[in-house]
Amino acid sequence: MYKILAKEELAPRIKKMWVEAPRVARQAKPGHFIIIRLHERGERIPLTIADMDPERGAIMMVFQEMGKTTEELGSYRVGDALADVLGPLGKIVPPRRVGTVLCVGGGVGVAPIYPRARELCQVGNRVVAVVGSRCKDLLIMQKEMEEACHEVHYCTDDGSFGHHGLVTDLLPQLIELERPAEVLAIGPVPMMRAVAQVTRQYNVPTIVSLNAMMVDGTGMCGACRVTVGGEVRFTCVDGPEFDGHQVDFAQLASRLRQFAEEERLALQRYHERKEGCQCQTNG
């Protein structure tokens, strides 16, 4: 069992947890992810390793409550344990010194951007971040990002903080100004697609981190297959980072909707059960 060591609410429905997983912590690098399963009846879901502490044998994850599993995870408390944690998973491209890197993080995508930005900085790059969210309250890890990057720009959909609008509004001028050697974009699929569209016009190589649906996370099922440059790739072992200019985003978005009905049902049932038994404690 993998014990929860610390928990913090970063924003409404966005939580951060440190979990004990010594083997994973020892090997984890920025960009890696894990597959977790809460309990015997749970499903396996992927979450990025947002930070790691090999000494304490712990890893950190930041997650948004999207559906049944993430909501249930959000109800777990310090001292509770996850049934399973598998990792670190994914293929890692070690950070290189390329000059300036523009990191674009949307929503909870800021969490996986953070360790990447930090290490890109450590190897000697200038790192400029653009962080977007729906509103000011949903901005997360502001302090961490500001420490890790040379510059952070903010955008909110409702204008409650920073630029009023989308991250892609800021991109053209930042690209002209900073002349980045590379763009790294992590966030919702429409955001990553839009970023890739802009950077293609400027010919800036762009890495995106795909959140395809997964089951095993080891290359065994093919649920996570995506088309990149016309070829079938498995996100869990060949990715999750791919060349954003080559990814078939429409296919990814469509495949992510595959179980929308079942997901709704699972969440609804979870809410009914929770309401039905108020006395029950979680975990």
Place this chain on the structure above:
Amino acid sequence: MPDERVGRRPPGRVEMPKQDPAERRRNFEEVALGLTAEQAAAEAARCLQCKDRPCVSGCPVGVPIPEFIRALREGDVAAAARLIKEKNNLPAICGRVCPQETQCEERCLWAKRGQPIAIGALERYVADWEAEAAGEGDRPGPGPEAAGERSSGGADPEPDSRHRARRETSAAAEPGLAGLAGDSPDLGAGAPAAGRGERPAVAVVGSGPAGLAAAADLARAGYRVTIFESLHAPGGVLRYGIPEFRLPKRILDREIRYVQSLGVRIETNVLVGRTVTLEELFQEGFEAVFIATGAGLPHFLGIPGEHLNGVYSANEFLTRINLMRAYLFPEYDTPIRVGRQVAVIGGGNVAMDAARTALRLGAEEVDVVYRRSRAEMPARREEIENAEEEGIQFHLLANPVEILGDEKGWVRGLVLQRMELGEPDERGRRRPVPVPGSEWTLEVETVVVAIGQGPNPLLVQSTPGLAATPQGQIIVQSGSAQTSLPGVFAGGDIVTGAATVILAMGAGKAAAAEIDRYLRAKKEASAGAG
């Protein structure tokens, strides 16, 4: 003359009772029900006790077939069980899933009369009897989950300090499950027989039949064995691939508990190559490693439409259902969606399992699409018959060329092309060739691709110096399990490509013997040197 002997006894092979097809096509309970004591006795009585043991020559691991049948005939089922277990660690499983019709039973003297002794059924009878006698019969086992010990992240790097006591008694003789689940108190902490430095530690990567068999034999030989498994539950294909109605999970759990009772530790959630490298296993103190990672990489057809919603690899389909229990959604969290009409592409056991599973999940019509003819279908005959009885349709000599989607990105049809059998290929199978202009469309909402699996390249890629074929199979020395790296052995599907449970198990046993020789030689060499 053997044929005269055949003439002396009436034929009449006892057929194993099965659930009625009309019933079973809607439930996940085991299809074949097992022999009764009377049936087993009657079948055992038919055996001719041939001196030249033709049946044994057909068994990849050399189970002493006439001998165990004689013990059975004499009413000593326990002795029969012991005899089988000398050669086969997993009789309850092999009795259910081995292709006996192309192995022992094909060579049986009675096969000439079309009535071979039901060796598989007898093997299963003996194994189930033994479990029953030990009080482990039909009592539901623990979930798959309870069988493995979770990786706590290898909090202590010394394998021996977490080693569990070897037990003299077999688990089968132990009524309870106590002590076999991961976090039970008698694990790790100061187990009496686990004296340090007693015997070297061996790591086994993968908990399928090859890994389980090797681990069991190594533990019996006194080694301290840890199996590392990437999934959250042990068993390999037996867990995630072969469905409940063919191999109930409680049977698998029972066999795994037996292996654990020998002192084998199973650490789940460890993907070797990522969670820990092969090299680090040696640093952790393991002196030899056996790689038994199977052939788990799904192949796709490479035709248009394969990424539509409603297209699954057989591995995804079966894993969702068997490992994640999606058939119990929403009681279990993992979803699966099966349309009214389902097409399964392929002609092997995997295709039969996927097709019959789809039926049990409520599909109204399930079509198996295979590009050759029935004679070339690699699936077990029994499973093809079972599938037919349950109402699965077969489209033979049909090749999928495209999957059609609707405007929402879901499957709506499968375009097939008629094939003809042409010249034989290098394996002697007649090669199918397309008939131009013969396309037609099957209206389906779900497509399961079951055209085979290859080896997962992950471990090889992360292990410098580990030689593999261009297809990713680990290369071993001929007649051996020795890989290109010292102290590293491999066997099962990762070496042979997708094969059978019994071959994988046999490879595991052979590797265990070889690892034992290797470690003895190493010890002698170091004793000589020191």
